[in-house]
Amino acid sequence: MYQRILVPVDGSATSNCGLEEAIRIAKLTHGQLRLFHVIDDLSFALALGSDSGLSNDLLRSLRGEATRILDAAQATARAAGIEADTRLCDAFPGPVQDKVASEARNWGAELIVLGTHGRRGAKRLMLGSGAERILRVAPVPVLLVRAPDEEDAAAELLRASASALAAAGE
Template sequence: MYQHILVPVDGSPTSQLGLDEALRLAALTKGRLRLIHVIDELSLAGSMGAYAAYSDWLEVLRTNGEELLDRAQAQAKAAGVEADTVLHDNFAGPVHELVIQEARKWPAHLIVIGTHGRRGLPRMVLGSSAEKILREAPVPVLLVRQPEAGGEAGPGAPA
């Protein structure tokens, strides 16, 4: 059960919540993780103001992505969980499509994603990779929501 757990990571606090939960699951099932980071057009556009040339932007994003994956893999190792990494940096498609392709190719038994759980206009404006993965994934998807401000969080929190 859940021997191959795919975990998209982007360095955000919500992504960390997803990774933490995936580590707990993998430890329980004696499974392994595949950590995936995708550099997409939005990543590139967000960094454009800081660098002069396209190749500079892309190299910085690649380096940051590799460091992010290395930290997540080290966290898995510290938890006694085997993990490998995949960096998609070739703009081969939107984040959700590449995650779904990786889930099929590996093959994953479960995808664990940290999500903001936005609703209404913010979700419509920003779109939701997590929602698209949830709708199209070939395997079960566990969404780990970030607690709302001022709310209790996590397993065992008072109801």
């Protein structure tokens, strides 16, 4: 079960939550991971702005950053004893969700695991949900791993600090 797990990564804390869960699943199933990063056309266009003369340098820079993200994710998986390969997609144009779905089909993924902010209400309407878009087009099951809210993370940090102070005072 779930021998081939596709993990879209972007280097964010939210993405890393998805990676950590994928590693846990791969340990249980003796599966392998494919770490996948997309340089999408919108990001490229926004980073490029109006100066098209820099497009080759910009794309080289974006590819370098993407490689760094993939290498870091691969190192995390390997440190946990999980086999992971990487794939960078910078084929323009097309939405990220279509690239993820295509990679899942072409690689023969059995599961996609990715982090999500878990936005609701107005934030979701304003910012959209990349995870939801992937969920809608995915050819295989998708596991969404909700990253802690900033408020949840801050509250946890305060609890941990209070516990450490209490322990130090004893």
